[in-house]
Amino acid sequence: MNVQASVSQLTQHKNNQANLPIASLVERILSREEGILTSTGAVRATTGKYTGRSPKDKFIVEDEETKNLVDWGNVNQPISEEVFLNLLNKVSDYLSEQNEIFTFNGFAGADSKYRLPIQVVTQFAWHNLFANQLFIRPTEEELASHSPEFTVVSAPHFKADPEVDGTNSEAFVIVSFKHRVVLIGGTEYAGEIKKSIFSVMNYMLPTKQDVLSMHCSANVGSEGDVALFFGLSGTGKTTLSADPNRRLIGDDEHAWSQNGIFNIEGGCYAKCINLSEEKEPQIYNAIRFGAVLENVMVNEESRLPDYDDTSLTENTRAAYAIEHIDNIIQPSIAGHPNTIVFLTADAFGVLPPISKLTKEQAMYHFLSGYTSKLAGTERGVTEPEATFSACFGSPFLPLPAAEYAKMLGEKIDEHDAQVFLVNTGWTGGPYGVGNRMKLSYTRAMVQAALEGELNNVETAQDEFFGLAIPQHCPGVPSDVLNPKKTWNDKEAYNHKAIELANKFHDNFKKFDHVTEDILQAGPIYKEQNR
Numbered sequence: 001m002n003v004q005a006s007v008s009q010l011t012q013h014k015n016n017q018a019n020l021p022i023a024s025l026v027e028r029i030l031s032r033e034e035g036i037l038t039s040t041g042a043v044r045a046t047t048g049k050y051t052g053r054s055p056k057d058k059f060i061v062e063d064e065e066t067k068n069l070v071d072w073g074n075v076n077q078p079i080s081e082e083v084f085l086n087l088l089n090k091v092s093d094y095l096s097e098q099n100e101i102f103t104f105n106g107f108a109g110a111d112s113k114y115r116l117p118i119q120v121v122t123q124f125a126w127h128n129l130f131a132n133q134l135f136i137r138p139t140e141e142e143l144a145s146h147s148p149e150f151t152v153v154s155a156p157h158f159k160a161d162p163e164v165d166g167t168n169s170e171a172f173v174i175v176s177f178k179h180r181v182v183l184i185g186g187t188e189y190a191g192e193i194k195k196s197i198f199s200v201m202n203y204m205l206p207t208k209q210d211v212l213s214m215h216c217s218a219n220v221g222s223e224g225d226v227a228l229f230f231g232l233s234g235t236g237k238t239t240l241s242a243d244p245n246r247r248l249i250g251d252d253e254h255a256w257s258q259n260g261i262f263n264i265e266g267g268c269y270a271k272c273i274n275l276s277e278e279k280e281p282q283i284y285n286a287i288r289f290g291a292v293l294e295n296v297m298v299n300e301e302s303r304l305p306d307y308d309d310t311s312l313t314e315n316t317r318a319a320y321a322i323e324h325i326d327n328i329i330q331p332s333i334a335g336h337p338n339t340i341v342f343l344t345a346d347a348f349g350v351l352p353p354i355s356k357l358t359k360e361q362a363m364y365h366f367l368s369g370y371t372s373k374l375a376g377t378e379r380g381v382t383e384p385e386a387t388f389s390a391c392f393g394s395p396f397l398p399l400p401a402a403e404y405a406k407m408l409g410e411k412i413d414e415h416d417a418q419v420f421l422v423n424t425g426w427t428g429g430p431y432g433v434g435n436r437m438k439l440s441y442t443r444a445m446v447q448a449a450l451e452g453e454l455n456n457v458e459t460a461q462d463e464f465f466g467l468a469i470p471q472h473c474p475g476v477p478s479d480v481l482n483p484k485k486t487w488n489d490k491e492a493y494n495h496k497a498i499e500l501a502n503k504f505h506d507n508f509k510k511f512d513h514v515t516e517d518i519l520q521a522g523p524i525y526k527e528q529n530r
Contacts, residue, residue: 003085003176003179003181006088006089006092007092007121007151007153007181009092009093009096010095010096010101010103010121010153011103011119011121013095013096013098013101015098015099015101016101016102016103016121017100017102017103017125017128018102018103018104018105019103019104019105019143020102020128022129022132022289022290025102025125025126025128025129025132026043026129026289026290028100028102028125029043029125029126029129030043032125034124034125034126035126035292036298036303037303038293038296038298038303038304038305039302039303039304039305040287040288040289040291040293040305041288041289041290041291042287042288042289042290042291042292042293042305042320043126043129043291043292043293044292044293044294044296044298044305045124045126045190045292045293045294045295046188046294046295046312047187047188047189047190047294047295048188050171050186050187050188050189051189051295051312051313051315052189052191052313053189053191053192053395054169054171054173054187054189054192055075055395056169057167057168057169057171057172057173057186057187058075058077058173058174058395059077059078059079059084059167059172059173059174059175060076060077060078060079060174060175060176060177060398061078061079061080061081061084061174061175061176061177061178061179062078062079062080062081063081063176063177063178064178065177065178066177066178066398069203069207069398069399070203070398070399071397071398071399071400071401075394075395075397076398079166079174080166081176081178083165083166083167083174084174084176084179084183086165086166087160087165087167087172087174087183087185088153088181088183090158090165091153091155091158091183091185092153094155095121095123095153095155095158098123101121101122101123102121102122102123102124102125102127102128103119103120103121103122103128104119104120104122104128104131104132104135105117105119105120105138105143105146105148106118106120106131106132106135106136106137106146106266107135107136107138107142107266108135108136108150108197108200108201108264108265109136109201109205109255109264110136110250110262110263110264110266110331110332110333111255111257111259111262111331111333113257114205114209114211114255114257114262115136116149116150116200116201116204117146117147117148117149117150118135118148118149118150118151118197119148119150119151119152120135120151120152120154120193121151121152121153121154122154122193123154123155123156123157123158124154124156124188126190126292127154127156127190127193129290130190130193130194130292130319131152131193132290132321133266133267133290133291133292133319133320133321134193134194134265134266134267134268134319135197135265135266135267136265136266137266137321149180150180150181150182150197150200151180151181151182152181152182152184152193152196152197153181153182153183153184154184154185154192154193155184156184156185156186156187156188158185158186159171159185159186160172160185160186169186170185170186171185171186171187172184172185172186173187173192175196175199175200175398177200177203177204182196182197182200184196189294190292190294190317190319191269191294191317194265194319195395195396197264198213198252198253198264198396199396199398201213201253201255201264202393202396202397202398202399202404203398203399205255206399206403206404206407207399211255211256211257212255212256212257212404212407212408212411213253213254213255213264213404214228214230214253214254214255214256214391214393214404214408215230215231215232215252215391215392215393215396216228216229216230216231216237216252216253216254216392217229217237217238217240217241217248217249217250217252217254218241218248218249218250218261218263218334218337219241219243219246219247219248219249220246220247220249220329220334220335221245221246221247221450222245222246224334224335225338225339225450226249226260226261226334226335226336226337226338226339227241227246227337227338227339227340227341227450228254228261228337228339228340228341229241229341229343230340230341230342230343230366230391230392230393231342231343231344231345231392231424232345232369232371232373232389232392232393233271233315234271234345235343235344235371235424235425236343236345236422236424236442237251237252237343238251238252238268238269238270238271238283239270239280239283239439240341240343240424240442240443240446242280242282242283242325243443243447244281244282244327245447246327246450247327247328247329248282248322248325248327248328248329249261249262249263249328249329249332249334250263250264250265250268250322250332251268251269251270251322252269253265256336256337256407256408256411259333260333260334260335260336261333261334261335261336261337262331262332262333262334263322263332263333265322266321266322266332267319267320267321267322268283268286268318268319268320268322268324268325269317269318269319270283270286270317270318270320271316271317272293272296272305272307272316272317272318273307273308273310273314273315273316274307274308275307275318276307279439282325282326282327283318285324286318286320286324286325287305287318287320287324288320288324290320290321290324291318291319291320291321291324292318292319292320293305293316293317293318294316294317294318294319295312295313295315295316295317296309296316296317297309297311297312297316336411336415336417337415337417338415338418338450339417339418339419339420339449339450340362340412340417340418340419340420341419341420341421341422341446341449342357342362342365342366342392342419342420342422343371343392343422343424344370344371344372344421344422344423344424344425345371345372345423345424345425345426346370346371346372346423346426346500347385347386347425347426347430347431348386348426348430348431348496348497348499348500349425349426349427349428349429349430349433349434349483349486349487349496350430350464350483350484350493350496350497350500351421351423351425351465351467351483351500352421352423352462352465352467352469352481352483353422353423353427353437353441353442353445353476353480353481353483354420354421354422354423354445354446354449354454354469354470354473354481355420355421355462355465355467355468355470356418356419356420356454356459356467356468356470357420357421357467357468358468359409359412359413359419360517360518360520360521361419361421361466361467361521362409362412362419363405363408363409363514363518363521364508364518364519364521364522365421366390366391366392366405367390367391367401367402367405367508367511367514367518368388368390368504368507368522369388369389369390369391369392369393369394370386370387370388370503370504370507371387371389371392371425372385372386372387372425372431373385373387386500386503388503388504388507390405391404391405391408401511402511402513402514418449418452418455420449420454421467422442422445422446422449423437423483424436424437424442425437427480427483427486428486428487428488429486429487429488429489429492430496434486434487440475441475441476441480444473444474444475444476445473445476447474447475448470448473448474448475453473453474454470454473457470457471457472457473458470458471458472459471462524463497463524464494464498464500464501464523464524464525465497465501465504465522465523465524465525466521466522466523466524469481469482484497497525498525500523501523501524501525502525504522504523505522505523508522
């Protein structure tokens with residue numbers, strides 16, 4: 001059976017529930033006992049042992065085109081077309097035997113000039129509701145003429161046999177750019193559906209349309225000024241972009257074309273750990289009917305979600321349509337960015353809470369993508385781990401990091417964007433000793449950056465990293481701005497700063513084709529001084 005026949009077998013399933021309205025999907029979820037209804041009106045589902053992405057089980061099919069374009073390695077693992085086709089046929093046969101399956105037709109990419117028509121076929125009704133919330137929903141007119149150019153097939157209860165099927169485990173996420181199919185099995189974690197399409201767009205937009213795709217959130221001010229927030233999961237992209245004084249463009253995935261910024265998605269996928277109405281009112285109030293809560297503990301009697309309970313995972317999530325946020329821009333399109341913020345959750349506790357970057361430093365830190373993997377975002381991560389993720393999103397980048405960095409650098413130059421590095425991680429000591437940076441302080445620093453209040457403020461150079469630290473910021477104690485001053489043990493700070501500086505230098509060795517000015521924009525403390 002060929003690919004087209006396998007996909008057609010699914011879409012022609014006698015009980016293929018296609019493009020069901022939200023209310024009907026919720027009814028199906030409840031009747032099939034896939035989830036429960038919470039007091040907020042949102043559905044809560046759990047995902048079993050897979051409560052985060054499974055990067056070791058993600059593959060790209062190596063073919064005539066991808067073999068020369070994809071950055072192969074631990075992130076982009078190659079798999080043969082034969083293995084993919086065999087698994088696709090097995091999954092197709094498996095889903096065809098189900099009593100019913102569910103299909104969502106929509107788009108990735110808010111700008112109609114660059115959008116990708118997609119189709120998501122799922123075994124679970126709640127996964128289809130998830131797709132409905134996260135991707136761009138078509139109008140009735142668009143649906144009538146919808147012709148998918150990429151299909152996601154998700155069968156969580158189909159378990160692969162690694163010895164027979166050529167996978168690493170029972171779970172698999174396989175992307176075939178030749179056949180325009182994403183095949184997911186063995187995992188119930190809905191985030192794989194979202195991120196697989198992001199990976200697809202990270203390949204298609206730069207190579208086919210000369211558009212930069214980015215792992216970032218974005219919002220726009222009253223004067224039309226646009227801000228981007230880069231960062232891995234848990235660094236604050238969703239929280240900081242949901243600003244009551246600015247309109248949200250999107251919380252996670254964007255593209256930068258010759259016309260400006262557009263959201264790749266139609267919804268948000270927010271972390272729920274310790275969520276409160278006081279700290280994050282927009283996200284808290286977005287969790288209502290139509291939204292999906294993932295692995296959030298719920299009181300059996302009151303059905304109240306307990307966002308502080310991490311019994312299942314710290315990676316608790318809420319998926320909701322962007323329309324659930326009051327202060328948004330529609331369609332999710334805006335002009336060229338004025339300010340770019342790189343977010344990092346520094347588990348060492350030595351990076352400044354905010355620093356101004358030169359163009360060269362911006363390129364260095366974009367390529368470095370330093371942060372800490374936070375508990376729960378990937379299987380096996382139980383406490384913060386220092387890591388480098390090129391372009392603040394290497395798990396989702398099929399192309400070499402230098403391709404995205406080159407495009408970003410050109411756009412920073414062309415549009416004179418100001419770039420800041422913001423540490424939302426630890427202060428006063430490393431993880432286990434210090435504390436997370438207060439959200440109120442981070443908000444004040446970001447607001448000052450967006451309003452231009454830090455453009456001409458006095459700065460001091462960080463002695464280890466060479467970063468320009470503002471000496472004053474409205475709403476933030478001056479001592480907080482200098483990380484060393486927050487540590488009781490200054491010698492311990494020096495040791496940690498040196499340790500992190502060396503990690504930066506070691507990591508950057510793989511970028512052997514960058515210009516000398518970018519190479520020199522890293523930490524002042526050099527490797528040879530060890």
